[in-house]
Amino acid sequence: xxxxxxxxxxxxxxxxxxxxxxxxxxxxxxxxxxxxxxxxxxxxxxxxxxxxxxxxxxxxxxxxxxxxxxxxxxxxxxxxxxxxxxxxxxxxxxxxxxxxxxxxxxxxxxxxxxxxxxxxxxxxxxxxxxxxxxxxxxxxxxxxxxxxxxxxxxxxxxxxxxxxxxxxxxxxxxxxxxxxxxxxxxxxxxxxxxxxxxxxxxxxxxxxxxxxxxxxxxxxxxxxxxxxxxxxxxxxxxxxxxxxxxxxxxxxxxxxxxxxxxxxxxxxxxxxxxxxxxxxxxxxxxxxxxxxxxxxxxxxxxxxxxxxxxxxxxxxxxxxxxxxxxxxxxxxxxxxxxxxxxxxxxxxxxxxxxxxxxxxxxxxxxxxxxxxxxxxxxxxxxxxxxxxxxxxxxxxxxxxxxxxxxxxxxxxxxxx
Amino acid sequence: xxxxxxxxxxxxxxxxxxxxxxxxxxxxxxxxxxxxxxxxxxxxxxxxxxxxxxxxxxxxxxxxxxxxxxxxxxxxxxxxxxxxxxxxxxxxxxxxxxxxxxxxxxxxxxxxxxxxxxxxxxxxxxxxxxxxxxxxxxxxxxxxxxxxxxxxxxxxxxxxxxxxxxxxxxxxxxxxxxxxxxxxxxxxxxxxxxxxxxxxxxxxxxxxxxxxxxxxxxxxxxxxxxxxxxxxxxxxxxxxxxxxxxxxxxxxxxxxxxxxxxxxxxxxxxxxxx
Amino acid sequence: xxxxxxxxxxxxxxxxxxxxxxxxxxxxxxxxxxxxxxxxxxxxxxxxxxxxxxxxxxxxxxxxxxxxxxxxxxxxxxxxxxxxxxxxxxxxxxxxxxxxxxxxxxxxxxxxxxxxxxxxxxxxxxxxxxxxxxxxxxxxxxxxxxxxxxxxxxxxxxxxxxxxxxxxxxxxxxxxxxxxxxxxxxxxxxxxxxxxxxxxxxxxxxxxxxxxxxxxxxxxxxxxxxxxxxxxxxxxxxxxxxxxxxxxxxxxxxxxxxxxxxxxxxxxxxxxxxxxxxxxxxxxxxxxxxx
Numbered sequence: 005x006x007x008x009x010x011x012x013x014x015x016x017x018x019x020x021x022x023x024x025x026x027x028x029x030x031x032x033x034x035x036x037x038x039x040x041x042x043x044x045x046x047x048x049x050x051x052x053x054x055x056x057x058x059x060x061x062x063x064x065x066x067x068x069x070x071x072x073x074x075x076x077x078x079x080x081x082x083x084x085x086x087x088x089x090x091x092x093x094x095x096x097x098x099x100x101x102x103x104x105x106x107x108x109x110x111x112x113x114x115x116x117x118x119x120x121x122x123x124x125x126x127x128x129x130x131x132x133x134x135x136x137x138x139x140x141x142x143x144x145x146x147x148x149x150x151x152x153x154x155x156x157x158x159x160x161x162x163x164x165x166x167x168x169x170x171x172x173x174x175x176x177x178x179x180x181x182x183x184x185x186x187x188x189x190x191x192x193x194x195x196x197x198x199x200x201x202x203x204x205x206x207x208x209x210x211x212x213x214x215x216x217x218x219x220x221x222x223x224x225x226x227x228x229x230x231x232x233x234x235x236x237x238x239x240x241x242x243x244x245x246x247x248x249x250x251x252x253x254x255x256x257x258x259x260x261x262x263x264x265x266x267x268x269x270x271x272x273x274x275x276x277x278x279x280x281x282x283x284x285x286x287x288x289x290x291x292x293x294x295x296x297x298x299x300x301x302x303x304x305x306x307x308x309x310x311x312x313x314x315x316x317x318x319x320x321x322x323x324x325x326x327x328x329x330x331x332x333x334x335x336x337x338x339x340x341x342x343x344x345x346x347x348x349x350x351x352x353x354x355x356x357x358x359x360x361x362x363x364x365x366x367x368x369x370x371x372x373x374x375x376x377x378x379x380x381x382x383x384x385x386x387x388x389x390x391x392x393x394x395x396x397x398x399x400x401x402x403x404x405x406x407x408x409x410x411x412x413x414x415x416x417x418x419x420x
Numbered sequence: 421x422x423x424x425x426x427x428x429x430x431x432x433x434x435x436x437x438x439x440x441x442x443x444x445x446x447x448x449x450x451x452x453x454x455x456x457x458x459x460x461x462x463x464x465x466x467x468x469x470x471x472x473x474x475x476x477x478x479x480x481x482x483x484x485x486x487x488x489x490x491x492x493x494x495x496x497x498x499x500x501x502x503x504x505x506x507x508x509x510x511x512x513x514x515x516x517x518x519x520x521x522x523x524x525x526x527x528x529x530x531x532x533x534x535x536x537x538x539x540x541x542x543x544x545x546x547x548x549x550x551x552x553x554x555x556x557x558x559x560x561x562x563x564x565x566x567x568x569x570x571x572x573x574x575x576x577x578x579x580x581x582x583x584x585x586x587x588x589x590x591x592x593x594x595x596x597x598x599x600x601x602x603x604x605x606x607x608x609x610x611x612x613x614x615x616x617x618x619x620x621x622x623x624x625x626x627x628x629x630x631x632x633x634x635x636x637x638x639x640x641x642x643x644x645x646x647x648x649x650x651x652x653x654x655x656x657x658x659x660x661x662x663x664x665x666x667x668x669x670x671x672x673x674x675x676x677x678x679x680x681x682x683x684x685x686x687x688x689x690x691x692x693x694x
Numbered sequence: 695x696x697x698x699x700x701x702x703x704x705x706x707x708x709x710x711x712x713x714x715x716x717x718x719x720x721x722x723x724x725x726x727x728x729x730x731x732x733x734x735x736x737x738x739x740x741x742x743x744x745x746x747x748x749x750x751x752x753x754x755x756x757x758x759x760x761x762x763x764x765x766x767x768x769x770x771x772x773x774x775x776x777x778x779x780x781x782x783x784x785x786x787x788x789x790x791x792x793x794x795x796x797x798x799x800x801x802x803x804x805x806x807x808x809x810x811x812x813x814x815x816x817x818x819x820x821x822x823x824x825x826x827x828x829x830x831x832x833x834x835x836x837x838x839x840x841x842x843x844x845x846x847x848x849x850x851x852x853x854x855x856x857x858x859x860x861x862x863x864x865x866x867x868x869x870x871x872x873x874x875x876x877x878x879x880x881x882x883x884x885x886x887x888x889x890x891x892x893x894x895x896x897x898x899x900x901x902x903x904x905x906x907x908x909x910x911x912x913x914x915x916x917x918x919x920x921x922x923x924x925x926x927x928x929x930x931x932x933x934x935x936x937x938x939x940x941x942x943x944x945x946x947x948x949x950x951x952x953x954x955x956x957x958x959x960x961x962x963x964x965x966x967x968x969x970x971x972x973x974x975x976x977x978x979x980x981x982x983x984x985x
Contacts, residue, residue: 032655037485060485062638064650065929073948074638076738077548077557098737098951178837189843189931245843247824248461248660268658383949395933399845428790435787436794439801442858446804448826449816461824513713520706528710535721541919541940542964545953546724546731566720569713599705628809630922631944646811650926653815663815670812678807682800689863690870 024054024314026321029061029071031086031304035267039338043325054317061086066190068383075100075309082312083321085138086304089127089375090382092135097380101307103132107319117327119347126375127305135305136322137344139335141262142366142373143200143285143300145183148257150279160258160283164232167286171241174257178243183258184250185233185242186398191386195376196260198394200300201229203374204285208298212377212385217419219385222412228288230404233397244398252276260285262302263366266340282365284372301373303344329353342367384418446671453665460660473661477652477669485640491648492669498560498644499626502567506622507615509569514577515603519589529578535571541631548635558639567626573618576691580614581607616684617691620677627674645670731957738953749958759959762937763966765849769917769938770970772853777864777913778906780857784865786898789872802862810922817855818842818927845933852923852936860916864909871905872898903980910978911971918967939963 030040037060044058059081063070067086074080080100087095095101104111111133115124120137127135147160155174161167171182187196202211206225213220236242242256250256252273270277284297291297308318325331329351332343336357348354348367357363376382393411396402402410448464453473455466477488517529547566556562584607592606608615630646637643643651649666656663678685732749734742753759788798808816820827821841828838841851875898883893899906921940924930930937939959947956 032651034655058485059640060651060655062640062643062647062651063654064634064647065654065925069945069949070638072951073635076948076951076953077552077636077638079557079638098739178832189929245823245838245840248658248822390931391934395845395931399933428792431787431790432793435791435798439794439798442805442862443801445813445816445820445858446808448820452819460819461822461826461829464826509713509716512709516706516709520702522703522706522710524710528713535717537968539915539919539964539967541943542728542960543721543724545943545947545957545960546727547720548947549727549953550720550724569716569720574713599702624807630810631940635944635948646809649815650811653811653926660819664819667812667815670809674807674809675804678804679800682803685803686799686866689866 023052024317025057026054026083026312026314026318027057027059027081028321029059029081029084029086032060032063032067033086033264033339035264035339036085039335042334043331047321047324054314054321056321066192071095078311080309080311082314083306083308083318085306087135087307088302088304088382089129089135089378090380092127092305092307093129093378093380094382095307096129096132096134100310101134102310102312102315103134104136104308104319105133107316110319110323114323114327118332119345119351122346123344129378135307136326137303137305138326139339139341140301140303140344140370140373140375141264141341142369143196143260143262143302144365144369145258145260145283145285146251147281147283148251148254148276148279149281150276151254151257152281160281161286162283163287163289163291164228165289168235168239168241170257171239175241177240180255181240181242181246181250182256183242184246184256184260185236186244186394187260189390191383191390194386194389194394195300195302196262198229198233198389199376200260200285201232202226203298203300204287205229205291206298207291207295208372208374210377212379212415212419214378217379219412219415219419222408225288226408227405230393230397230408232286232288233394234400234404234407237398238400249273258283263340263342263362266362267338280362282362284369296372298372298374299369301370301375303375305344336363340366342370379419381418385415388414388418446675449664449671450668453661453668455661457659457661460664473665476659476662477665486648486652487641488645488648488666488669490641491643491645492673494560494642495627495644495646496673498563499623501564502626503619503623505564505568506570506573507619510573510577510618511603511608511611511615513569513574514579515581515607517574518578518581519586532571532575532578536575544632544635547632551636557636558642560642562636563633563644566632567622570618570622573622576614576618577611580611584610613684613687616681617688620681620684621688623677624674728957728961731954732961734954736954737951742954749955752955753958753962758934758937758942759962761934762939762942765935765937766917766939766966768849768935769853769920770914772850773856773917774910774913776853776857777860778909780861781864781868781909782902782906784861785868785872788865788869799862799866802865805859805861806863808859811926813855813859814923814926817858821851842928843932845935848928848932848936852920852927855923856916856920860913864912867909867912868902868905871902875901900980901982903978903982907975907979910974914970914974915967918963 028040028044030036040058044056048055061067061070061084062074068091071080071084075095075098092101115121123137123140124133127133127137129135145160149160151174152158152160152170155170157170161170167182175181185197187193199211202221202225203209205228206223209225211219211221211226237244246256247253251259252269285299287297306322308315308322312318330353332345333353335341335343336354340360340363342348342363345351348370354367358367379385389411392414393407396407396410397404401407451464451466452460454469454471455463456468456470456472459466477486517525517532551557551562551566556565588606588610589602592602597605627644628646629644630650633644633647634650637647640648640651645666649663649670652666653663730742733744733746735745735748736742784802788795791798819825822828823838823840823843827841832838840847842848879897879901880893883897888896919940920938921944924936924938925941925944928936930941940963943956943959943963946959947953
């Protein structure tokens, strides 16, 4: 009992006088929240002198908006996750985040321990490393295997024409459609429709040239994708609104999603999940059959803010979290998202997850998953993409070719 | 004569059914928050009533860093503080302007009218900068201080004090009452309905305020319910039941206050004609 | 007016000093900042740099801003007639009711105390493609209505829910105006053999002018201040049709980190709202004398 009081007392003393308190904002995603809760609780017990205060990014519309408002208010957190590369470029541009390579050897040691030398190169912003990448989510299509079997298929459709054909057997306007084509109306949804289809059609080519600051998707691939989207809506293979959870309700056969949905869906729709087939996004008919199909990688990382009072302590926390492979194991358990490391297939710590067909499919797709263009105006560009490309295609306002060139022109205006 | 009777009957029937249509959204919201998740969109009268959505937001959300009970109390605290302050300051300033003659009173009264011409949203960004400069971000003060005074409330009080004869004040003075006493004990009771109207509309306005707290409050512990509900809706949009339960929570206090003070609500409306 | 003693003077001075201090801090200081920001460029850090009229020139060429002004006109074109006509009908019908009057009034008014975030959530679910409303429409007509996702319909749908919220309130304003018309006027007109229709056009409507103008002015200022509904329900889409001036101001200040331009957006919004109100008053306001 005495020892307990002594311990408590010393804890109180440390907390009251010597402790650094760091505010850490996590992604507004219940599964990630759970992971961080466990990790932070462990750390706080271990290090009474550096206490981490965990909080979800207070986003009412998007994380980026919440973070930027907080920065404007001078109330940025010390650390936050859920940062995509383009947003990091914007934050670096206004001097809000701290380059991690300032920690020199400690940073490189951590990068080597977590086997991510090549990965961090993709995150270089003007020669500096601001972001510590946490995970990389390739986007894959989920198809209702049970319903496809009933229609006489033993594999998911691969090319556009297969989708049109499948649709003729399944679609019944206002009730059921073959697939969800457009992911939504938010700017980030463009990652999950046009940009994904474009990567698939072009074999992973860039849609924006970040050096020349020009949109370059006004080419044969962009046109094929635009024509695909346009035709899907024109011929009623899909609709603007599909209701909530249409995939699980059986009112669509296929949709794109990331690994974050696996655990939630297993809990909520246990009867549907065993029959799901995973596939890369659809490609144009002339896409070579012997080539792998590329897709989009939704990849997010963690940053330390410039206003953090104790950056060294913040980095110690990050190093502690990501130098232990068991933390990445816990991460996969909780979220099913592939950690951003190069040894997923080789490290024995992860082999047991390869029994899970979902995780396996996502982990294997990492090699062909391309991150978004590294530009500082991602949000404005993708808002413009929504207004000038996706919505005109959805609502059939004009011909795909004209819509495409207008969209490129509008986006170049923003980039210039 | 007969025709008129039938017409009246028809009119009553239409108006009553419209009234039912108008409260239907509330009824649906309220019922849905007690339905099992699967039945929210399919049935009006559920197979069974459940408290699971309320359990989710009250018990779970504390663990998820979304303290709904606290947010409710925050809203109550901020709205009542602002309301109390507005009624008091408006009464005192209104009294001074209406009943004490001094050089500036005419000028200030006109200035208050002039202030009312400027819509609140014009000042949002400069106010944000002010709050930031004073280091009041993420504090209750940021939500309360700008609302301590209201030019509309002051104007309302000044107008109604003008209609009260000075005899009351003189009588109170003979009894040796000081000015504070006069305002609190003599003038306020005489203008009870003005006080209720100012209080009621201020309370509703503060409770409903969304844009301002969205800008200055990023701390879940001090968020008013409106902002917490919006962030909850962002992350847990798939959990329709708990989101609707949260909406019920945000709505019920307003409905109750309205039902209790409906008399003053109606008076306030007819006063806006002036 | 009570006589002025030294004590009274102190009391008055104290109160006024408090008022002036608060106003100086929370009204005067922001006002100065607003003017300063309007003529400068600033991104929350460092010192604002003076740019003269550049922000005002920029707003005239900003295609987004022009799109949003058109949206606002679209909102006005729906909202003002919808609110004005429905609240007028409501008031007239109410004045002819004898039973259940309180119930009807309360049902319409209780809609007005719903708070923005909660009722946006409520209606986005009610109007969802698989929500209760579309279920009824589908079972009756075999199609669903894309309330918030069709670019032509979204503005109308938002106006619909705003109308739901405000009809009771504005209806009661008109009702109060209606009660103020002496019933002897109607009786005299009836004696002269005027039809109901004629009475409505020559007596009711002209005498209701002040309350109708009040409602129009309220509805106009309300429209320029719409934020919560589109922010919560549509996020400004589809095709930017429901983007409002206030969302644009908020986005510009905090998502594009450009508070100085956002201030100019706010000023432009206020100026437009104010001028429209003046125009409405100039054109439609009549002197009404009730004898």
